Every structure is written in C-alpha cells, then in structure tokens.
Amino acid sequence: xxxxxxxxxxxxxxxxxxxxxxxxxxxxxxxxxxxxxxxxxxxxxxxxxxxxxxxxxxxxxxxxxxxxxxxxxxxxxxxxxxxxxxxxxxxxxxxxxxxxxxxxxxxxxxxxxxxxxxxxxxxxxxxxxxxxxxxxxxxxxxxxxxxxxxxxxxxxxxxxxxxxxxxxxxxxxxxxxxxxxxxxxxxxxxxxxxxxxxxxxxxxxxxxxxxxxxxxxxxxxxxxxxxxxxxxxxxxxxxxxxxxxxxxxxxxxxxxxxxxxxxxxxxxxxxxxxxxxxxxxxxxxxxxxxxxxxxxxxxxxxxxxxxxxxxxxxxxxxxxxxxxxxxxxxxxxxxxxxxxxxxxxxxxxxxxxxxxxxxxxxxxxxxxxxxxxxxxxxxxxxxxxxxxxxxxxxxxxxxxxxxxxxxxxxxxxxxxxxxxxxxxxxxxxxxxxxxxxxxxxxxxxxxxxxxxxxxxxxxxxxxxxxxxxxxxxxxxxxxxxxxxxxxxx
RNA sequence: GCCUCUCUAGCUCAAUUGGCAGAGCAGUUGACUCUUAAUCAAUUGGUUCCGGGUUCGAGUCCCGGGGGGGGCACCA
Numbered sequence: 001x002x003x004x005x006x007x008x009x010x011x012x013x014x015x016x017x018x019x020x021x022x023x024x025x026x027x028x029x030x031x032x033x034x035x036x037x038x039x040x041x042x043x044x045x046x047x048x049x050x051x052x053x054x055x056x057x058x059x060x061x062x063x064x065x066x067x068x069x070x071x072x073x074x075x076x077x078x079x080x081x082x083x084x085x086x087x088x089x090x091x092x093x094x095x096x097x098x099x100x101x102x103x104x105x106x107x108x109x110x111x112x113x114x115x116x117x118x119x120x121x122x123x124x125x126x127x128x129x130x131x132x133x134x135x136x137x138x139x140x141x142x143x144x145x146x147x148x149x150x151x152x153x154x155x156x157x158x159x160x161x162x163x164x165x166x167x168x169x170x171x172x173x174x175x176x177x178x179x180x181x182x183x184x185x186x187x188x189x190x191x192x193x194x195x196x197x198x199x200x201x202x203x204x205x206x207x208x209x210x211x212x213x214x215x216x217x218x219x220x221x222x223x224x225x226x227x228x229x230x231x232x233x234x235x236x237x238x239x240x241x242x243x244x245x246x247x248x249x250x251x252x253x254x255x256x257x258x259x260x261x262x263x264x265x266x267x268x269x270x271x272x273x274x275x276x277x278x279x280x281x282x283x284x285x286x287x288x289x290x291x292x293x294x295x296x297x298x299x300x301x302x303x304x305x306x307x308x309x310x311x312x313x314x315x316x317x318x319x320x321x322x323x324x325x326x327x328x329x330x331x332x333x334x335x336x337x338x339x340x341x342x343x344x345x346x347x348x349x350x351x352x353x354x355x356x357x358x359x360x361x362x363x364x365x366x367x368x369x370x371x372x373x374x375x376x377x378x379x380x381x382x383x384x385x386x387x388x389x390x391x392x393x394x395x396x397x398x399x400x401x402x403x404x405x406x407x408x409x410x411x412x413x414x415x416x417x418x419x420x421x422x423x424x425x426x427x428x429x430x431x432x433x434x435x436x437x438x439x440x441x442x443x444x445x446x447x448x449x450x451x452x453x454x455x456x457x458x459x460x461x462x463x464x465x466x467x468x469x470x471x472x473x474x475x476x477x478x479x480x481x482x483x484x485x486x487x488x489x
Numbered sequence: 490g491c492c493u494c495u496c497u498a499g500c501u502c503a504a505u506u507g508g509c510a511g512a513g514c515a516g517u518u519g520a521c522u523c524u525u526a527a528u529c530a531a532u533u534g535g536u537u538c539c540g541g542g543u544u545c546g547a548g549u550c551c552c553g554g555g556g557g558g559g560g561c562a563c564c565a
Contacts, residue, residue, distance in 0.1 A: 009533055012499055012534090066524095070524065142500080143500045143515095144499090484556090485555090
C-alpha cells in the first residue's frame with residue numbers, strides 16, 4: 001500500500017494504520033513495548049489518601065476510553081478489568097516529544113502510564129503521568145462511547161466489543177462464572193466428585209433430542225455429540241463413585257429460541273442411597289447458597305417489578321393437581337384424547353392432534369401451568385410416560401418419583417429417583433425406542449446389570465439458572481458466543 | 490421449516506405524501522495547562538444489507554434473496 005492512504009482521513013482504519021507506521025518509523029513498536037502495571041485501576045484509586053503528603057507512585061495499564069485534549073495538557077481515562085482510572089498528562093512534565101506522540105493516540109489503544117496519584121479539583125483520583133507507552137495499537141474504532149453497542153447481531157458476533165463498552169454485559173458474564181464456582185464449591189464441600197465423561201458418544205442417550213453427528217475418520221464411523229450426561233454418570237455410580245457430578249456442554253440439533261441454544265451447559269448430580277426427595281433438599285440448599293454467595297440475597301427483582309423469593313421453603317405441588325386447577329376439569333384424566341384436544345383449544349392452546357394422550361396433557365402443562373409458576377415450585381408425581389429413567393411411585397404405578405423445579409415460569413431442574421432395575425430399564429427403553437432400537441444404549445444396560453445403588457439424580461440447566469439470577473431475558477445474554485449463522489461474506 | 494418485525498456514515502439515530510441522504514459521537518485541521526458525554530471553530534466521511542421492478546424521480550412502493558430480533562413448529 002502506498003503513502004496515499006495516509007491522507008484518506010475518512011477511512012478510520014487507514015488513519016490508524018498510518019499512525020502505527022509512523023510510530024514504527026520513529027523506532028517504537030506498539031506491540032512489543034514492555035510495561036508491567038503495579039496496580040489495577042481500582043487498586044490505584046483506593047491507594048490514594050488525601051491526608052498524606054508523600055506522593056504515591058503507580059503504574060497502570062488499560063484501554064484508552066476517553067481523551068480530552070486541552071492545549072498543553074490532556075485528561076484521559078484508561079480502563080482495565082477493575083474499572084476506569086484517569087490520567088493527567090502535561091507537556092511540561094512529560095516532554096515535548098512524548099506529549100506530541102500522546103496527543104496522537106486513538107481511543108481504543110492500550111496504554112501503560114506511570115506517575116504519582118493526586119486528586120483533581122473536581123475530586124477525581126488521577127495519575128499524573130510522567131511516562132506513557134502504547135502497548136497495543138487499536139486499528140479499529142470502538143463503538144460510540146455514550147450509547148454503547150446496541151445492535152444485537154454485533155453484540156453476539158463481536159462480543160469483545162460488547163464487553164468493552166457495555167459494563168452490565170461484562171458484569172453479567174462475570175456473575176455467570178461466579179455462579180458456577182459457587183456451585184462447585186457447594187458440591188465439593190458435600191463430598192461430591194467432579195468428573196468428565198465423553199462428549200463424543202456412540203449412542204446419544206439420556207434424553208430425547210436430535211443429536212449432531214460428527215465423524216471420526218480414524219475409526220471410520222459416526223459418533224454423536226452428547227445430548228445429556230446421565231448415562232455415563234450412572235455408570236460411575238455402578239463404579240462406586242457414590243457422589244458424582246459433571247458440569248458440561250450438551251448439544252441438541254433443534255430450533256433456537258430465547259430459551260434454547262444448540263449448545264448449552266448442564267449440571268448433573270447423582271447421589272447413591274438418596275432419592276428425588278434428597279435431591280429436593282440438595283437443589284433447594286444449593287440455589288440458596290449460590291444466591292447468597294453471588295448476589296448476597298435470595299430475592300430476585302424482575303425487570304417488570306415482580307419479585308421472586310428463593311429463600312425459605314419452596315412450594316410442592318402434584319402434576320395432576322396443577323392440571324386440574326389449570327383446566328378447571330375434575331375429570332380431566334378420564335377424558336378421551338379428543339375431549340382433551342377440544343378442551344385445550346377452549347383454553348386457547350393449539351395442540352397438535354397427532355400427539356399421544358399424555359403428550360396433550362403435557363402440552364397443557366407447558367403452556368398453561370409452567371408459565372404461571374413464578375415462585376419456586378417442585379412439581380411432583382409426573383405421569384410415568386414422561387420419563388423412562390425414573391422409578392415408579394410406590395403404590396401408584398401411573399406416576400414416577402420425580403420432581404421438576406419450576407421458577408420464573410421455566411423448568412430449571414428435573415430430578416428423579418433413578419431407575420436401577422436393569423430388567424425394567426430395558427423394557428422402558430424398548431418401549432420408548434419403538435422402531436429405533438439402535439438408539440438403545442446396551443453398554444449402559446450392561447452396567448446396570450452389575451448393580452447400581454439406588455440413587456437420586458438431578459439435572460440443572462445452568463444457562464437458565466444464570467438467566468434467573470441475572471435477570472437476563474434471553475439465553476443469548478448469558479452465553480458469550482451464542483450460535484449464529486456463519487457470517488456471509 | 491412457517492409467520493412477523495427489522496437492516497441508513499465506524500457507532501447511536503433522523504429523513505414529512507415517493508421529491509437535494511442528515512445530526513450527535515468518533516475521525517481530520519486549528520484554539521485551549523484541572524477536564525467529567527470537556528468546550529469552541531472548520532472539515533472529511535454513504536453500494537441506505539444484496540439483486541431486480543414500478544416511476545420523470547425510490548432510503549421510502551412491489552418482487553426475490555441475505556443477516557438479525559420476536560413468535561410458532563421441532564424439542565421425554
């Protein structure tokens with residue numbers, strides 16, 4: 001490229017590139033400058049004391065976010081991971097050459113600045129710089145400083161820009177990390193062991209979802225990306241790891257929505273000699289502990305002003321009772337499928353007539369009951385057709401020993417008394433699979449035949465839990481890089 | 490896959506009924522040694538997502554395509 005690009009003053013990239021070349025021509029390498037900060041921005045600000053005469057010298061580094069040039073002095077702000085710090089650069093203190101260079105910096109450049117702390121007459125703790133170095137030149141401009149970045153596509157595709165200019169977004173993702181740490185701490189303290197099981201599986205079991213199908217060239221066969229963690233964690237129960245959990249990515253080849261991303265994070269926990277009742281206590285204590293650790297409160301305030309109280313004991317309700325309440329029909333469960341379809345339509349729900357009888361009821365549950373479960377509610381005694389991996393309720397073979405924890409109108413965590421009878425389990429799988437017998441995980445059944453201790457097991461959708469605790473309305477706001485179509489061009 | 494909304498300068502947004510594509514920020518040049526979205530003066534910057542069509546004239550209307558948002562469907 002020729003020098004002519006230099007006077008192309010409307011092309012922001014060209015202007016910055018020219019500045020970079022100019023620096024190199026003057027013997028500076030803006031990407032190799034050595035600089036070690038002594039303090040973060042927040043530390044430096046906290047370090048300053050008004051009552052001491054002795055100036056405190058610091059070295060801070062960060063991205064240049066604000067620059068106000070006033071003739072022979074400049075106020076600028078650097079942002080690092082801890083926040084912003086102002087620096088003050090005077091020509092008579094830093095020298096003619098360096099001052100000239102400083103004035104040519106661009107917003108977005110990453111700098112190091114060294115000097116002593118003072119308080120400006122407007123009250124802001126500031127570094128009076130005696131030295132400034134560019135440690136990384138930015139060739140692209142940042143989004144607008146006042147409005148930030150609002151274009152959702154750019155927020156998702158160029159998350160780094162969102163993180164730089166939208167502080168609440170940054171805070172949300174850091175909170176996500178703290179939530180996951182708090183969960184690990186909680187489980188580790190109770191004797192659970194964290195494990196890692198295969199993501200590439202020969203049979204994608206543990207849930208009903210369409211899997212992604214990658215291929216292993218060396219083995220010459222296709223695998224599936226896992227859709228659940230369940231069947232491998234239960235093998236570990238057989239293997240004697242009595243308290244086990246995994247936090248990992250699941251992949252489901254299905255539609256995307258405000259609540260669904262093709263890859264999402266699940267926590268699954270299994271505890272031998274426990275059952276779904278034990279899991280109730282566990283999730284209840286876990287959510288409350290995590291809330292207190294991370295948020296310092298168990299009360300969540302929704303944007304619309306509705307409060308969700310996660311403290312105290314949680315409501316427990318039977319599936320059947322919730323359905324009867326929602327339909328206002330005491331005889332719902334003895335109606336024919338056709339009658340149910342008609343009644344559903346009257347309730348304003350469009351139900352696919354090809355669904356099985358129990359699926360029609362489940363549709364009513366998902367559309368009429370679940371959205372109304374704002375405060376934490378354990379839904380229990382689900383119909384047995386809904387899950388082939390759970391034990392039947394003693395004395396009522398039509399329901400299973402499970403709960404679904406619903407909060408804020410969303411299912412957050414299902415839990416079961418896990419089925420450990422290999423013969424019953426095989427029958428359930430076969431009935432479920434129908435024609436698709438290749439979907440049965442025979443290795444898992446073999447493991448069960450060696451004896452799995454009775455156990456409680458639970459799955460927690462981490463993304464949804466984070467949504468709940470951060471008030472995010474879309475799963476894309478709690479996943480750093482949500483799935484998008486490949487960028488065209 | 491279907492329905493619906495949306496796409497204008499690097500970013501945030503205007504543009505009346507179909508009638509000269511504009512502002513703020515950022516950039517460039519200049520002034521200014523305590524600024525707080527600094528200020529002041531001047532100034533550059535456009536494939537209006539892409540391709541067709543209607544029209545004297547299209548950012549605006551019509552058709553097709555693409556990206557994104559929301560909804561539906563799919564989803565034990």
